Amino acid sequence: MGARSDGERRVVWQGILLGAGLLAATTALLVHFRDHLGAVHVALVYLLLVLLVSARFGRIPGMLLSALAFLVFNFYFIAPYRTLLIGNPADWLVLFAFLATGFTAAQLLYLARREAALREAARVKDEMLAAVSHDIRTPLTSIRAVAHEVAQDGDERGLAIEEETIRLTQFVEDLLDLSRLRAGGLAMAPAINTADDVVGAALQRIAGIAVGREIRAAVESEPLLAGRFDFTHTLRIVANLLENAVKYSPASSPIDFVVRRTGELVCFEVADRGPGLPAGQEDAVFSAFYRPPNTVPDRRSAGLGLALARGLAELQGGTLTYTPREGGGSRFTLRLPAVDLTREFEQAP
Amino acid sequence: MPSARVLVIEDDTAIRSVVRAAVEADGGRVFEAATAAAGLQLAAAERPDLIVLDLGLPDADGRDVCKRLRAQGPVPILVLSARQQDTEKATLLDSGADDYLTKPFSTLELRARLRAQVRRARMLRVTEQGAPLRAAGLTVDFELRSVRRNDQEIHLTPTEWTLLQALARDVGRTVTHDQLFARVWGREYGDAQKYLRVYIAQLRRKIEGDPLRPVLIVTEPGVGYRFCAPEP
Numbered sequence: 001m002g003a004r005s006d007g008e009r010r011v012v013w014q015g016i017l018l019g020a021g022l023l024a025a026t027t028a029l030l031v032h033f034r035d036h037l038g039a040v041h042v043a044l045v046y047l048l049l050v051l052l053v054s055a056r057f058g059r060i061p062g063m064l065l066s067a068l069a070f071l072v073f074n075f076y077f078i079a080p081y082r083t084l085l086i087g088n089p090a091d092w093l094v095l096f097a098f099l100a101t102g103f104t105a106a107q108l109l110y111l112a113r114r115e116a117a118l119r120e121a122a123r124v125k126d127e128m129l130a131a132v133s134h135d136i137r138t139p140l141t142s143i144r145a146v147a148h149e150v151a152q153d154g155d156e157r158g159l160a161i162e163e164e165t166i167r168l169t170q171f172v173e174d175l176l177d178l179s180r181l182r183a184g185g186l187a188m189a190p191a192i193n194t195a196d197d198v199v200g201a202a203l204q205r206i207a208g209i210a211v212g213r214e215i216r217a218a219v220e221s222e223p224l225l226a227g228r229f230d231f232t233h234t235l236r237i238v239a240n241l242l243e244n245a246v247k248y249s250p251a252s253s254p255i256d257f258v259v260r261r262t263g264e265l266v267c268f269e270v271a272d273r274g275p276g277l278p279a280g281q282e283d284a285v286f287s288a289f290y291r292p293p294n295t296v297p298d299r300r301s302a303g304l305g306l307a308l309a310r311g312l313a314e315l316q317g318g319t320l321t322y323t324p325r326e327g328g329g330s331r332f333t334l335r336l337p338a339v340d341l342t343r344e345f346e347q348a349p
Numbered sequence: 350m351p352s353a354r355v356l357v358i359e360d361d362t363a364i365r366s367v368v369r370a371a372v373e374a375d376g377g378r379v380f381e382a383a384t385a386a387a388g389l390q391l392a393a394a395e396r397p398d399l400i401v402l403d404l405g406l407p408d409a410d411g412r413d414v415c416k417r418l419r420a421q422g423p424v425p426i427l428v429l430s431a432r433q434q435d436t437e438k439a440t441l442l443d444s445g446a447d448d449y450l451t452k453p454f455s456t457l458e459l460r461a462r463l464r465a466q467v468r469r470a471r472m473l474r475v476t477e478q479g480a481p482l483r484a485a486g487l488t489v490d491f492e493l494r495s496v497r498r499n500d501q502e503i504h505l506t507p508t509e510w511t512l513l514q515a516l517a518r519d520v521g522r523t524v525t526h527d528q529l530f531a532r533v534w535g536r537e538y539g540d541a542q543k544y545l546r547v548y549i550a551q552l553r554r555k556i557e558g559d560p561l562r563p564v565l566i567v568t569e570p571g572v573g574y575r576f577c578a579p580e581p
Contacts, residue, residue, distance in 0.1 A: 149456075166453075
């Protein structure tokens with residue numbers, strides 16, 4: 001329990017006083033009908049009070065009221081009356097069952113309230129990120145356009161501003177999606193898609209940053225390779241792998257981009273001749289804000305891309321893994337559920 | 350884009366001047382409107398060759414404006430939006446927009462899209478008169494129902510032909526998955542998705558130089574496909 005604010009303390013006191021008041025009033029009423037009531041009836045009425053107070057004022061007043069009700073219960077309703085003695089051993093059971101139920105109920109209500117508060121906080125954070133991502137786009141567009149003009153006039157700083165603008169947008173977008181992914185709020189539409197289509201769209205998407213790079217793309221062609229996955233998410237994963245390969249391997253080295261079928265899986269492989277990962281980093285590279293050990297922080301990347309890529313792969317029932325490439329370099333493999341088109345496609349018109 | 354007359358409906362002054370610069374760089378002329386009401390009025394009065402429409406206008410829902418502009422006539426509409434959900438793009442294209450650009454876009458991209466829309470409008474007028482469509486070594490003759498690549502006849506199955514026609518008739522425009530299903534297979538096919546994917550792949554293997562680097566049938570992720578006529 002952390003420090004409590006004055007406001008919280010006041011609520012606790014209000015709960016205790018109100019609870020005690022209700023308990024006194026209820027008891028006065030119940031004592032009147034004591035001869036017609038069993039111990040269990042009284043216990044149920046008291047439990048109702050405990051629940052009301054816990055729900056309205058929180059765990060502390062709820063538990064205190066449980067304890068107080070336990071004593072009052074014993075004093076007025078367990079024979080011999082007006083003592084804290086207990087005549088019938090079975091009444092011990094009723095009393096302690098009452099106390100345990102009261103405590104548990106207070107605790108559960110508290111947890112439920114905290115859970116609801118956490119969910120609300122996550123929702124507000126998500127909405128805020130979405131609003132930021134939306135509102136930031138219009139000014140970024142004009143910044144980017146003006147920077148472009150400046151660059152066209154021969155000032156190289158314009159080019160730098162334009163690149164930074166693109167990075168900033170990407171960063172905000174990745175943050176938003178990572179947050180949605182973790183909260184389970186990212187939309188997904190799995191459907192039958194061909195490997196051809198993913199490869200074509202991915203090469204098109206990275207064309208701008210891969211200028212002058214040789215990307216050797218190959219898809220096992222017969223039969224037509226297809227899988228059941230979300231096209232947009234898959235494209236994003238594959239484009240991210242290609243982008244990393246372009247960024248982290250020598251400009252003169254080719255990048256291999258191969259799609260093949262292995263059993264029930266379609267495997268998208270992106271392999272480069274960059275430095276590869278240090279041993280033991282094969283999994284760490286997929287955590288958010290990853291930085292390779294003993295390296296200068298890389299200004300070009302916030303380290304969100306691969307975390308997001310793996311999350312998107314798993315969301316679709318796939319995997320994303322790293323293996324060192326024989327002869328040096330990295331090999332990233334995205335595996336997604338394959339679909340047999342020949343079987344799916346028998347009655348094609 | 351010689352003498353193209355472009356109407357920009359956008360409440361953000363900075364973005365309006367970005368579009369103005371892009372249009373003027375290609376020799377076009379710009380009309381500006383800051384509200385949907387003013388935009389609709391100008392569109393009716395000036396009959397522009399192209400409309401650039403921002404979705405986040407203060408006085409009306411972007412999709413409604415899109416529909417009302419479309420009702421006025423066949424002028425190409427390029428939508429600018431700060432949101433980037435695939436479903437939203439598809440909805441907009443289904444409500445009559447011709448193309449879609451997500452902010453922040455690059456000036457080069459904007460200019461390319463503007464040129465493509467103007468060119469498309471002109472090509473459509475030509476193909477309506479029955480002239481064949483020519484793009485990247487490919488000739489599509491709608492009258493003769495024939496496709497040639499560098500003077501070599503390409504044999505297409507009836508479904509492949511219908512699909513190619515559905516895309517090529519709307520050259521330069523993204524045709525959504527739903528629109529393609531409706532045009533090629535009709536609404537009755539439950540899971541037309543897989544047919545579409547397979548026929549696109551087959552068609553690309555027949556008409557593209559490199560089917561893994563398509564230049565004619567381009568994928569618009571999560572939205573549809575676009576038949577491109579690469580700039581000459």
